[in-house]
Amino acid sequence: MRRAPLLMWLALAAAAGAWAASRAVSPWEPAPASPGAPDDSVAALTPPAPPEPVVLRSPTARVAMRLPGCSVATSEPPRARDLGEVVRPVRDELSDRALGLLRGGEVRGETRAALVAILQPEPAGHADAVATLARSERRLQDGFDLARAGALVAGLWALQRGAPGEARGWADELDGLEGDPPSPLGPVLRALADDAAGRSPAGALAEAFARDPEEPAIAVAHAARSLREGRAEDARDALVAYRAVMSDDEWAAAMTPRVEARVEALRRLEATTRDGVTLHHALEEARAAEIHRTLLEALDDAARLLGTPRRAELVAIVYPDRAAFRAATCGPAWSGALFDGAMHLPPEPFAGAELRPAARATLRHESLHAQLGEVAPRAPLWLQEGTAQLLEERELPARARSLALLARERTYIPFPSLEGSFVVIDDRQSALLAYHQSYAMVAASLEADPRALERAVAHLRAGGDPEDVLAAMSDRPLDGPALLAWIDARAE
Known part of the structure; x- marks a missing residue:
């Protein structure tokens, strides 16, 4: 079920300067900026770049099982559909309409200043800009609400700055500007902000789904999060809505019978x-x-x-x-x-x-x-399984035999290949060697540095590559010979 940090935020390109309210330059005849003064001309404005895909935190894909009566699926929902599909069109249309109004000379005064400000990353002018757009007679452009779109973009700028609290405030502001029926934009922004702050976005996703159950990106995000948090009925309802629009999606087709089985089992408990x-x-x-x-x-x-x-x-x-x-x-x-x-x-x-x-x-x-x-939802499987065995606090004869085999044969699963050993596991015996080597790698790393696991988590939470976790766990990272030496010492 990989990101740096746990969520990749909408990437909005930095705009060229701040708006100076005292200037009044005609958009079609930009005056040269005085030395040291900010350039407020339309030519200086760079519209926000298309955002990167927005993906909520999700765990590393678990084992893909091939069993009678089971469809093949990992625990990951499709990456092709993400919450960026909900906010991206609004953000793009605001940029296009704002620049069109500015370049066409259709707006002046405080409305012009508001449009300039909302296209730039500096937060100081965003609140006044949205308030101005909300009372402007030009607020609605062919049904497109500049004030609501401005509040959304201000929230996206906040997420880019790493300020999820501010983004959540903009989500509330956006809800206050909503019409009838309300759109899912406020809850979607709130979900992204909650996730960025390390809180569950489940409530916000449920609200977004209630407002627009036919939006596939919202439905699949709600289904995936509900599965992560054990809410089988919510996951089922979201999957039904998602498949009504995306009937050929393999992940949803594979997960649906499992979710239905969970709902049925929970009724008996x-x-x-x-x-x-x-x-x-x-x-x-x-x-x-x-x-x-x-x-x-x-x-x-x-x-x-x-x-x-x-x-x-x-x-x-x-x-x-x-x-x-x-x-x-x-x-x-x-x-x-x-x-x-x-x-x-x-x-x-x-x-x-x-x-x-x-x-x-x-x-x-x-x-x-x-x-x-x-x-650390992006933790590699070897780290997950090795640390999980460590927490069991028990000695296993089967593990001792596996490690003895590695020592006797002077061999081990190459570290870069270990993750792939978990991808498809057909029987218990095939799984044991990879599991037991994972335990030895974690235990040996902890013996070398008691903070090895804390360092691994810090690396992942800071957006580090999961493939580099072992190197991050110690100043002298474990290698194959060191692993065998640790096994040898344990056998003595």
Whole structure:
């Protein structure tokens, strides 16, 4: 389910200078600027460049499963549709209309100043510009609202400056300028601002979807976020709307039966929430409480290990039977659990009189995925799986055998190839070597630098390349010989 930072914002080209309100230069006869004075002529204005695709944060694509009755799909929604498709046409039309009005000499005075100001990145003039456009008799141009578009563009400038709080304020301003029926622009800008600030954009996306369910970019963003946060019914409704417009989309076609299976399973379960963790289950109260305690403890431990605050919310589902688990996740037969934004758990490990060590380890493993996926969604799979095993706090004979094999043969999976080893996993044995080497890489890096995981997360959160994570974890990054030396020392 890759970005730098966790979201790539609309890239708006810097305009050439600030508007000086005291000047009144005819647009078709720009006067030369005096020495040191800002150039307010139309010729000096550079309209904003076409924006880069706007993509909300999403996790690294998980394993693509090929199982009977399961369509092939990764956890990523299609990149071809993004929220830039909602804001880009409005931004472009504002630029075209503003420059047309200015060059044609159709506006003067404060309206002219407002149009000049909104095309430039400096925030000082944006509030006055939008207020001026809102009361201008030229506000509506063939039905196009210059004031609303100006508020949107001011918010996009704020996002480019790394000021999501200001962008959210512009989203509220945009809503205050809305007509009837209201457009989704305010909620879309609010979703981008919330995501940039590290908050969930789910509420804003739901509002945008309610205003315009037929916009594919909004529907797919709402579906993907709902899946990440375990809201199966919301995801289903958004997928239905999306497929009504994009009927040939493979990702949506593959995800629809899984989401429908989740909705059906959740109808058979009850939900309890403690400290932000919502557990859907059909378990006895004492067992559910024990699972809750284990998850909360594991999330706290994962947050400390990564040097981050604990995620505020998590949805976990203990399915009523293995068939429901597989239908809802398309997870392989050997899978003990799966995390894709929500934690999906088969029922067998949680049967019996007490929570067994293997079940506790599974909960801790998936809790690491939940925490790391929240704070560094672009983390490579080897880092995810290696760190998740570390948090399990158990020694596994199978892992010892895998590492012994690497040491005996003096070989290892080349680090650049390791990520590809997770792409298609057909059986448990094929997965073990890649998983166990990932554990050794994380453990060896931590032994060399106790802050290795904190450094990895910081690298990813700063927009660093996921392929460079290992190099970022230490001043002397782990290599193949060092990995084998660590395995040798462990075997002694």
